[in-house]
Amino acid sequence: MLSGLSFINGQWQSNSDDCFYAINAIDHSQMQPQFINCSKELLDEACLQAKAAFIEYRQTTPLQRADFLNEIAHQLALAEPLLLERTTVETGLPTGRIQGELARTINQLRLFATNLIKQPVFMAHDFALPERTPLARPDLKMSQLPLGPVAVFGASNFPLAFSTAGGDTASALAAGCTVVFKAHVAHPGTCEIVSRAIEKAISICGMPCGVFSLLQSKSYEISHSLVKHVAIKAVGFTGSYRVGMALLDSIKTRNEPIPFYGELGAINPQIILPNFIAQNSSGLAQEFVTSMAMGAGQFCTNPGVWLVNKEEAAEFKAKLIPLIESSAAQTMLTPGILNAYAQGCQRLAEHAEVVASGLVDDKKASVYLFTTSADQFLSNQALHEEVFGPASLMVTYKDLAEVASIIDELEGQLTASIHGSLEVIEQHKGLVEALSFKVGRLIFNQMPTGVEVCDAMMHGGPFPCSTDVRSTSVGSFAIERFLRPICYQNQP
Structure with missing residues (x-):
C-alpha cells in the first residue's frame, strides 16, 4: 500500500x-x-x-x-x-x-x-x-x-x-x-x-x-x-x-x-546528405517514422528536425506519408504534456506546412510531419523550438551551403545525426567538424533515440540543451x- x-x-x-x-x-x-x-x-x-x-x-x-x-x-x-x-x-x-x-x-x-x-x-x-x-x-x-x-x-x-x-x-x-x-x-x-x-x-x-x-x-x-x-x-x-x-x-x-x-531537451537535427535517400528511401523513411513516434515522441533525443535535399524531398515524402497516416495516436505522460504538444503543433502549423498526420484518438497524441524551406528555417526562430511529442519538421535545402548555414545557426543539441554514404561523408568533413561543436553526441547513419548506459556515453552538450x-x-x-x-x- x-x-x-x-x-x-x-x-x-x-x-x-x-x-x-x-x-x-x-x-x-x-x-x-x-x-x-x-x-x-x-x-x-x-x-x-x-x-x-x-x-x-x-x-x-x-x-x-x-x-x-x-x-x-x-x-x-x-x-x-x-x-x-x-x-x-x-x-x-x-x-x-x-x-x-x-x-x-x-x-x-x-x-x-x-x-x-x-x-x-x-x-x-x-x-x-x-x-x-x-x-x-x-x-x-x-x-x-x-x-x-x-x-x-x-x-x-x-x-x-x-x-x-x-x-x-x-x-x-x-x-x-x-x-x-x-x-x-x-x-x-x-x-x-x-x-x-x-x-x-x-x-x-x-x-x-x-x-x-x-x-x-x-x-x-x-x-x-x-x-x-x-x-x-x-x-x-x-x-x-x-x-x-x-x-x-x-x-x-x-x-x-x-x-x-x-x-x-533538444531538436536533435538529422542531416541527410545528397543522393542518400535514393539509395534506400523506403528503409530510411521507416527508420525516421519509427524514431519520431517512439514512446509518443517523449524522448529528449527525439529527431525533431530533418534536413533533406530539395531535389529528393518529393520522393522521401511519398514514402513517409503512408507511414505517418497509418501511425496510431499514443497516450502521453500527462494531460498537461498532451496539451502542450497540441499547442506546439499548432504553433508549427502557423509557420510551416503540414505534410501528413497520423490517426486521431481521444486523449492521445497524433503523429505530425511538417515541412519548410531552409530560408524560412533560418529566418524564423519559432521553427527552432522543441515540440515535445511525435512531431518533426522537414527542412529542405538547395545545397550544402544552406546546410552549413543552418549548422552555424543551431543552438546546442544533445545529438545530431549525419546520414549519407561513407564516400560523401568523407567529402564533407567540414560539415562534420562544424556540427561536432554543436552537439554532445554525433551519430552516423543511425537515429538518435536510445541512449546506451556505458563508459563512453555522453548525454549532454552545449547550452541550451544542457547547463x-x-x-x-x-x-x-x-x-x-x-x-x-x-x-x-x-x-x-
Whole structure:
C-alpha cells in the first residue's frame, strides 16, 4: 500500500493536510492515494539530515558504496511487479517499456558499483624530488572528494531511469554524496515504490538514515526552496528549458554558488546528405517514422528536425506519408504534456506546412510531419523550438551551403545525426567538424533515440540543451559532476 508521504531521515512522514493526486495518463482520472505536499519544515529537516548523514557516508569505502548500489538494484528487481502495476497507469507507458527501463536503471546502478571497485585512490601521483635544485619538489597526490548533499529532480518522461534511483541519484551516491530527491508529480506512486526499495537497501547495508530522502510536492515553491537551501551543494535536473532556467535563477540568489547540472531537451537535427535517400528511401523513411513516434515522441533525443535535399524531398515524402497516416495516436505522460504538444503543433502549423498526420484518438497524441524551406528555417526562430511529442519538421535545402548555414545557426543539441554514404561523408568533413561543436553526441547513419548506459556515453552538450557542456548525465563519467579534486602534499 502506498502512503502518499515523504521519506525523510528513515521515516515516512508529513505535517500538512495539503494534498494532490496522481493522474491516470490513460483516462485522465484521479488515482489513489492522495499525496501530501511536503512542508518547508520537512524540506529543511531533509536537507539538514542529508548534511549530517554526509559526514558518515563520505567516509564509507568504495566497496561499501558499491554494495549499497548493488543492493538498491536488487531491491528494485524485487519491486518489478509493483512498478509494472503502478507505473504503466501513472505514465501510460506500456509494460515492455517499463520492463526495459527498469533493467536499464538496475544496470546503471551496477555499472557505478563496478566502477567503484576498480576506481584508483589517486588520479595522479608526483613523487617527491628532495634533491632537485634550486627547489625540492614535495610529494603530491591528486584525489577527489564528494561535493556534499545533492538535490535531484525526477524527469516526467523516464519514471525510473531519470527519476528516484536514476542516473543522477546513482552517480551522486556512488560519488559519496547524500541525496534529497524531489519526486515528479506525474508519477508520485512510482517514486514511493522506488524509495521503499532504497529504504530497504539503507537498512540492509547499514547506511545513515539521511543518505536519501524523498520529497512529495506539487509546489514550485518547494522546488525553489530546495535548490536554495544552504545544505545543498549541487543539483541534478532533467526537464524543460523553462523550469530549468527558473531553478537556475533561484540558485543564482544563493550566497554560495553551486553547480546546476540541467539537461533541458533538444531538436536533435538529422542531416541527410545528397543522393542518400535514393539509395534506400523506403528503409530510411521507416527508420525516421519509427524514431519520431517512439514512446509518443517523449524522448529528449527525439529527431525533431530533418534536413533533406530539395531535389529528393518529393520522393522521401511519398514514402513517409503512408507511414505517418497509418501511425496510431499514443497516450502521453500527462494531460498537461498532451496539451502542450497540441499547442506546439499548432504553433508549427502557423509557420510551416503540414505534410501528413497520423490517426486521431481521444486523449492521445497524433503523429505530425511538417515541412519548410531552409530560408524560412533560418529566418524564423519559432521553427527552432522543441515540440515535445511525435512531431518533426522537414527542412529542405538547395545545397550544402544552406546546410552549413543552418549548422552555424543551431543552438546546442544533445545529438545530431549525419546520414549519407561513407564516400560523401568523407567529402564533407567540414560539415562534420562544424556540427561536432554543436552537439554532445554525433551519430552516423543511425537515429538518435536510445541512449546506451556505458563508459563512453555522453548525454549532454552545449547550452541550451544542457547547463554544463563539460558534463554528462548518462554513463560512467556522470559521477564526475558530484566530485571535486583535492591535492595532498607530503601526506604521511
